[in-house]
Amino acid sequence: MEAAGTGPVEGHANVPATDEPLLEVRSLVMRFGETLVQEGVSFKVEVGAIFAIMGVSGCGKSTLLRQVIGLLQPAGGQVLYRGTDYWAGDIAVRTKLRSGCGMLFQSAALWSSMTLLENVCLPLEQLTKFDRGQREARAAEVLGWVELEKFGAYYPADLSGGMKKRAGLARAIAAAPPLLLLDEPSSGLDPISSKHLDDLILDVRKRTGAAVVLVSHELPSLLAIADGGIFLDADSKRPIAHGSPKELRDHPEHPTVRAFMLREDLPAQQGNAPDPNRREQAKSSK
Amino acid sequence: MQGSVSNALRAISFLGKIPLSTAALLTGGARFPRRDFGRVALQCSALALIIVVVVNLLVGAILAFVGAVQLIKFGAGVYVADLVGIAVVREMAAVMTAVVMAGRTGASFAAELATMQTNEEVDALEVLGLDTVAYLVLPRVFALTLILPLLYVYGCIAGLSGGLIVAVSMMNISTPAYLDRSVEALTSVQFALGASKSLFFGALVALTGCYYGLYAERNAAGVGLATTGAVVSAIVGVIALDAIFAFCANALGV
Numbered sequence: 104m105e106a107a108g109t110g111p112v113e114g115h116a117n118v119p120a121t122d123e124p125l126l127e128v129r130s131l132v133m134r135f136g137e138t139l140v141q142e143g144v145s146f147k148v149e150v151g152a153i154f155a156i157m158g159v160s161g162c163g164k165s166t167l168l169r170q171v172i173g174l175l176q177p178a179g180g181q182v183l184y185r186g187t188d189y190w191a192g193d194i195a196v197r198t199k200l201r202s203g204c205g206m207l208f209q210s211a212a213l214w215s216s217m218t219l220l221e222n223v224c225l226p227l228e229q230l231t232k233f234d235r236g237q238r239e240a241r242a243a244e245v246l247g248w249v250e251l252e253k254f255g256a257y258y259p260a261d262l263s264g265g266m267k268k269r270a271g272l273a274r275a276i277a278a279a280p281p282l283l284l285l286d287e288p289s290s291g292l293d294p295i296s297s298k299h300l301d302d303l304i305l306d307v308r309k310r311t312g313a314a315v316v317l318v319s320h321e322l323p324s325l326l327a328i329a330d331g332g333i334f335l336d337a338d339s340k341r342p343i344a345h346g347s348p349k350e351l352r353d354h355p356e357h358p359t360v361r362a363f364m365l366r367e368d369l370p371a372q373q374g375n376a377p378d379p380n381r382r383e384q385a386k387s388s389k
Numbered sequence: 390m391q392g393s394v395s396n397a398l399r400a401i402s403f404l405g406k407i408p409l410s411t412a413a414l415l416t417g418g419a420r421f422p423r424r425d426f427g428r429v430a431l432q433c434s435a436l437a438l439i440i441v442v443v444v445n446l447l448v449g450a451i452l453a454f455v456g457a458v459q460l461i462k463f464g465a466g467v468y469v470a471d472l473v474g475i476a477v478v479r480e481m482a483a484v485m486t487a488v489v490m491a492g493r494t495g496a497s498f499a500a501e502l503a504t505m506q507t508n509e510e511v512d513a514l515e516v517l518g519l520d521t522v523a524y525l526v527l528p529r530v531f532a533l534t535l536i537l538p539l540l541y542v543y544g545c546i547a548g549l550s551g552g553l554i555v556a557v558s559m560m561n562i563s564t565p566a567y568l569d570r571s572v573e574a575l576t577s578v579q580f581a582l583g584a585s586k587s588l589f590f591g592a593l594v595a596l597t598g599c600y601y602g603l604y605a606e607r608n609a610a611g612v613g614l615a616t617t618g619a620v621v622s623a624i625v626g627v628i629a630l631d632a633i634f635a636f637c638a639n640a641l642g643v
Contacts, residue, residue, distance in 0.1 A: 174512055198518040206516050212509035216425070229420065229517045274513075 123186035125150050125282055125314050126171065132179035133166050140166055143341045144180070146333050150281065153308065153315040155325050155332035155348055159363065162337035164318040165209065168286050171316065173201050184282075202230050205275030205313075209286040211267040213259035219246060219270050220255035223277045230278040245273040248310065249303055265296035269303065276307050283307070285317040289324045301327050322364070326352065334360050403522075403600050407530070410523040419523035426528040433494040434536045438543060440493065441486050445544040448481050449473055449551025457560050466560050470570035473552030478575055482544035483583045484631050487590035490537060491623035495598035498529050499619035502602025503612040511603065525603070530595040537591030538584045545583070578643055586634050590627050597623040 124147040133140040140163040148154045156164045169175045171182055173189055182189040184200045192200070205226070213222050223242035227233050233241060246252045249269035259267055268288060275283055288304065289297040301324050308315060319325055325332070325348040334344035334351060336359055343357045348364070355361035362369045413419035456472040502525060505511050514521050549571060556562040598619045605615035 169512075172516055174515060201516060202518055204516065206513070208509040208513060210509050212513040214510050214513065215505070215508070216428075226517055229519060 123183075124148060125152075125185060126316065127183040127186075128167075128171065128180070129183065130180040131167070131170065131177050131182070133163050133170060133175075134178040135166075139340050141335055141340050141342070142179075144333070144335070145342075146331075146345070148282070148314050148316055148331070150314055151308065151312055152331055153304070153317065153329045155329035156316065156318045156335065157325065157332055157348065157351075157363070158335035159337055159359070160320070162335040163340075164335060165286055167335070168284055168316065168318050172204055172206055172284055173197055202278075203280050204282045204284055205278065205280040206284045207268070207271045207275045207286065207288055209290060211259070211271035213267055213270055213274070215259050218256050218258055219251060219262075219273075222259070222270065223274050226274060226278045242273075242277060245277050246270070248276075248306065249273045265292050265300070268292065268296075268300055272300070272303060272307065276311060276313065279311050279313070281313055283313045283315045285315060285319075287318055287320070289319060289321040294323070297321060297324060298327075300324075304328055322348070322352075322366075334363070399604060400600060403603070404596070406522045407526070407596070410520050410527060413520055414523050414527060419520040422524060422528055426532055429529050430532040430536060432497065433490060433533050434539065437490065437493055437540065441489055441540050441544055442547040444485050444489050445477070445482055445547035446551040446554075448485050449477055449548030449553075450555045451551075452476050452481070452548075453552040453555035454559075457555065461560070466556075467562055467566055467570055469556050469560065469562070470552065470567045471574035473556075474549060474571040474574045475579060477548035477552070478545050478583050479579045480583070480631065480635075482548050483541050483587040483590060484627060485548075486537065486540050486544040486587060487594055487627040488624055490533065490540070490591070491594045491597075491627060492620055494533060495594040495623045496616045496620050498595060498598030499602040499605070499615045500612055502599060503605030503615040506603060506605050507607045507609070507612060521603070526596075526599040529599055530592055533595035534588055534591040537587045537594075541584055541587035545580075582634070582638060582643060586631065589630060589634075593626050593630060594623045597626060 126148040128144055128146050130142075131144040132142045133144070144167060146154065156167055158164050166175065170177045173182075176190060181191075184203060187196070187200060189197055189200050213219070214225070217225070220239065220242050223245060224238045227238040227241055231238070243252060243255060246255055249272055251266060251270055251273065254262065254266065254270075259270070262270065272285075272288070275285075285304070288300055292300065304315060304317075305328055307313065315328075317329065329348050331347055332345070332351070333342050334357075335341075336343040336357070338359070344351055344355075344360045346354075351360055352364040355364050358370050361367060410419055414421050452473045453469050456469045457466060460466050460468050460472070502511070505525070511521055511525070514524055553564065553567050556567050557564055601615040601619035601622070605611040
């Protein structure tokens with residue numbers, strides 16, 4: 104089963120043309136120890152697409168994202184960046200492939216001992232040949248994009264949750280990666296901040312041409328920005344739907360997708376009883 | 390049993406990364422945060438000095454008290470300077486300084502790294518392709534390994550001073566007599582033995598703190614467990630290492 108994020112957008116100067124999809128996941132198998140989390144996960148993300156990974160809590164969305172970025176090794180299957188298998192390469196190949204990705208973590212994961220400016224400068228120091236002046240200028244520029252240009256000297260502890268998320272986004276896009284991975288970007292934000300972040304993500308795509316893979320529960324966000332996606336099912340431990348959130352909302356074929364998209368109760372036979380495997384998975388993921 | 394084996398393998402793997410990351414650092418293949426090194430060096434030197442001095446002063450005084458009671462019975466009260474000098478320089482200053490630093494700095498390393506792990510800050514470094522051992526562990530290990538011998542020197546001075554205060558104030562031994570006995574009893578070999586032990590203790594305390602921090606569970610309880618584990622393991626490790634040093638020194642006739 105396979106799905107593809109839809110077309111590129113204008114203005115992606117940082118992304119060279121290629122025939123291969125920017126990111127392709129083939130028959131991925133995710134396990135925690137002996138516990139199967141998901142299997143048969145396949146999708147493609149094209150340049151400039153915004154691709155959503157959806158599903159109920161505990162179905163393995165964030166785990167999938169961590170396997171895509173290379174923080175966890177899958178039990179099977181392939182993760183290909185422009186046709187190159189991430190896990191088949193040595194550490195140098197993996198580091199190079201990973202340098203093409205920017206990630207916004209669920210907690211923003213700003214380095215607490217650094218100011219915002221330093222947080223944004225570190226990826227530039229690591230991934231570009233900019234001198235210090237160029238790094239600081241670029242960091243100030245991307246902080247400006249997320250409306251934090253006046254907060255460069257602040258430490259993460261001095262910021263609100265929404266500001267941290269925006270700063271995390273600025274850090275992720277600083278080195279202009281062709282692929283952005285966003286883990287629950289809107290979680291914990293009020294509707295206004297959430298909408299603001301959605302607009303920023305669209306703005307970043309327009310400015311950089313980066314493709315975006317995001318994990319989210321926030322239906323309004325998903326519907327507003329994603330143009331492709333995959334729905335993971337915690338019970339069957341397989342993807343059960345592919346398509347944009349709008350398509351899945353308008354034509355939900357699976358009861359779980361329908362319940363998720365239309366905020367309905369699951370049919371009784373679907374069973375909301377606690378799944379011991381899911382509990383074990385949650386424990387292992389800590 | 391399986392958990393113990395996997396923990397042991399994980400610890401061995403962690404220790405194996407230290408020379409690899411050091412080599413990468415020396416060949417320009419890894420990034421070393423000099424500012425973090427400076428911050429950690431300050432944290433485990435000037436800011437730790439008072440507690441190290443106080444603890445060693447009291448240990449020196451206690452040794453003098455205990456020794457004096459026995460030595461005075463034999464009319465050999467002045468030899469309390471020998472007892473305090475050798476015990477402090479050879480053993481107690483290095484061990485007590487390391488124990489203090491395990492409780493203070495080792496715990497701080499574990500808590501800081503465990504919190505970074507919980508907040509996904511370590512993952513964010515890995516996503517950048519940074520060598521997290523070189524970036525997070527080596528500055529702490531280098532700082533504490535270099536600073537602990539310096540703290541040991543202060544610990545020696547404080548311990549000897551504690552003995553002197555007790556000897557002069559309670560045993561009517563004159564300061565010159567006490568100092569003469571101390572100079573006669575202490576040799577450079579004993580000082581070198583104590584200083585070299587403190588080098589190893591510094592590395593041990595820092596490595597233990599970083600190990601527990603980096604492999605902490607990603608929740609609040611995990612931070613607490615990492616801190617406790619780091620302190621307990623470091624203290625037990627310091628004493629075990631000291632026993633090995635004592636055995637080797639005895640075998641070598643030092």
